[in-house]
Amino acid sequence: MVTLVVATTTDPASFGPASALSAMGNWKPGVSFQGIRSKVNGEVRLLEHDKGIVEEDHLDNRWEEVTGEVVEEIIFLSKHTAVSNRPALTIHPIGVPHLKEGDVPPQGGKPGWAAVPSPRMTPWLILLKKLAQSHNLVPEFEITLEATHHGPVTNKPTMFVEIGSTIECWKRQDAAQVVARLVWEGLGIGGGEAVGNWNSMSGNKKVLLGIGGDPGQSKGETKSKDIGGTWKQAIKAAYDATNEGFPGGEIIAHLDHKSFKGWQKKAIMEYLDEQNIKIGKPGDFY
Structure with a gap:
C-alpha cells in the first residue's frame, strides 16, 4: 500500500x-x-x-x-x-x-x-x-x-x-x-508514526459533514419542499463519499446557517431526516 x-x-x-x-x-x-x-x-x-x-x-x-x-x-x-x-x-x-x-x-x-x-x-x-x-x-x-x-x-x-x-x-x-x-x-516518512490513521482510532469516531451553498431558487419561485438546484444530489454525493472514507464512523450533518434562508434550511433538514442522516453541530464532537 x-x-x-x-x-x-x-x-x-x-x-x-x-x-x-x-x-x-x-x-x-x-x-x-x-x-x-x-x-x-x-x-x-x-x-x-x-x-x-x-x-x-x-x-x-x-x-x-x-x-x-x-x-x-x-x-x-x-x-x-x-x-x-x-x-x-x-x-x-x-x-x-x-x-x-x-x-x-x-x-x-x-x-x-x-x-x-x-x-x-x-x-x-x-x-x-x-x-x-x-x-x-x-x-x-x-x-x-x-x-x-x-x-x-x-x-x-x-x-x-x-x-x-x-x-x-x-x-x-x-x-x-x-x-x-x-x-x-x-506520513511518518522519517520513521515516526503517521498522523491521522482512521482505522487505528478507538472511542469517538464522529465525522462532521458540512453543508453550505445556495439551493438555487427563491421562495417565490416554488414551494419549499420542491426547491430547485442540485442540492439533494450534492448532499448525497458528499455523504456517500464521506461514509466510504470513514468506515464505521457516525456522520453528522451541520448546516451553515449563514448560507440558507429559513425555508431553505427547513427543506434541507427534512431531506436529511428522510435519508436518516443525523443533524448536529460542531459541539457534538466534544
Whole structure:
C-alpha cells in the first residue's frame, strides 16, 4: 500500500513544497510514465508532472496499472486563490457534487462527483497550525479548511494541501517548508508514526459533514419542499463519499446557517431526516 504525493512544475505553490520534501531524507528515483516522474521513500511516492494540478485524472488507477502497487491515498500540493488575497495554508477534500450532468467543470472533476475524503484532514489541520506557528507564519497566514470545488478525478481517499493566496505567497520558501514538513511528519516518512490513521482510532469516531451553498431558487419561485438546484444530489454525493472514507464512523450533518434562508434550511433538514442522516453541530464532537 503506497501513498501518492502529487506536484506540478507549473505551480510554485506545488513545486516549492515538493522540492523541499525531496530534500528531506533519502529519496530514490522511481517509475516514470506518461510524462510523470517519481521519487520513492518507503511507502511514499512523490509524483511530479508538467500539467495543471487538476488535469491528471485517475492517477491512482494509472499508477496501479503501471507499477502493480496498491494506492492507499493521494495528497495533492497546490496553490490557493482567494478574493481577499490573504496569506493562507489550507486543506480540503475535492469534487464538484453540485454540478449537474452536462455541466463542464471549470477546474476538473466530473459533475455530481465527490472524491472520498482523506480521514487525515482534521489531524493534519491541527499539525499544520502547529508547524505554521513554529515557523512564525501565524497570525500572518490563516490556517483553515476549505470547501470542495474542483478535481481531478480520483478513486482513493484524497486531499489537497495548498498555499495561498497570491503569487508572492505561492513562492514563499517558509510556507513551502511548512507544507513539506507537514507531509513528512504526517506520513511518518522519517520513521515516526503517521498522523491521522482512521482505522487505528478507538472511542469517538464522529465525522462532521458540512453543508453550505445556495439551493438555487427563491421562495417565490416554488414551494419549499420542491426547491430547485442540485442540492439533494450534492448532499448525497458528499455523504456517500464521506461514509466510504470513514468506515464505521457516525456522520453528522451541520448546516451553515449563514448560507440558507429559513425555508431553505427547513427543506434541507427534512431531506436529511428522510435519508436518516443525523443533524448536529460542531459541539457534538466534544
